[in-house]
Amino acid sequence: MTQITSQTDTPNAFQKLKMQRLEDGTKPFLARGASVIRCQRCQLSNEACLCTWRRSMKSDIDIVLLMHDQEILKPTNTGRLIADCFPENCHAFQWSRTEPDIELMSLINDPSRQCFILFPGEFRAERQVYRAPSSDTLNTLCDGKTPTILLLDGTWKQARKMYLSKWLHALPTLSLEPGSLARYQLRQAPKEHQLSTAEAGMMVLNAFGQTRQANLLARYFDLFNHHYQAVRDTKTPDINHLHQAMKSIE
Numbered sequence: 001m002t003q004i005t006s007q008t009d010t011p012n013a014f015q016k017l018k019m020q021r022l023e024d025g026t027k028p029f030l031a032r033g034a035s036v037i038r039c040q041r042c043q044l045s046n047e048a049c050l051c052t053w054r055r056s057m058k059s060d061i062d063i064v065l066l067m068h069d070q071e072i073l074k075p076t077n078t079g080r081l082i083a084d085c086f087p088e089n090c091h092a093f094q095w096s097r098t099e100p101d102i103e104l105m106s107l108i109n110d111p112s113r114q115c116f117i118l119f120p121g122e123f124r125a126e127r128q129v130y131r132a133p134s135s136d137t138l139n140t141l142c143d144g145k146t147p148t149i150l151l152l153d154g155t156w157k158q159a160r161k162m163y164l165s166k167w168l169h170a171l172p173t174l175s176l177e178p179g180s181l182a183r184y185q186l187r188q189a190p191k192e193h194q195l196s197t198a199e200a201g202m203m204v205l206n207a208f209g210q211t212r213q214a215n216l217l218a219r220y221f222d223l224f225n226h227h228y229q230a231v232r233d234t235k236t237p238d239i240n241h242l243h244q245a246m247k248s249i250e
Helices: 013-024 079-085 102-108 135-142 156-163 197-207 211-232 240-248
Strands: 062-067 090-094 113-118 129-131 146-153 173-175
Touching: 013 062, 013 079, 013 090, 062 079, 062 102, 062 197, 079 090, 079 146, 079 197, 079 211, 090 102, 102 113, 102 146, 129 135, 135 146, 146 156, 146 197, 197 211
Parallel strands: 062 090, 062 146, 113 146, 113 173, 129 173
Antiparallel strands: none
């Protein structure tokens, strides 16, 4: 059984990308909530810090966060939760329409990997699409290669633009059906079935039979939502049941 471990403060892929984004930035981050004093690791306010409950696990699939520039510094971003839970299996890159990251292109073209881009089947360019495949079908498609899933991390308007990048056209699209409606309440998606990045990660993990990994991410995501919403409502987080839930999967 894959072991769940407490994490150190070693920067994961998202943290490294964020540090690079801050170094390259010419303007301060002035979006809503920018004045709040936050934990530099989990991005929640100090009184709602999640770091005590951060846990990690290995996965049989790799997830690539392809992040819009405007998403990297947002405290409401949920893609970073995937990097927290699976630091050895999560990669993070900033999206560029015309000049993709050299390391990202090397990863995409790695012959030992079978890469997919996750996107709803309702909107797609002319490319190969696998709609709601079974885990057996996915394993057959991967044929012993490491499943590697690209998640487009941005608003839905930004994600549609990112999806149309010419350098992504060769990747097959994985279109999965969410088992339940989105639970993310901090930012509303245009349609009920459209998920946050963390929820998309859960869906991918389940599709590839990584149910324990999906459960860890789900618990951590619930904890994040509850902490964030409590502070937004000027309340002290009181979620012993979620803390116990995190302990129950260790």
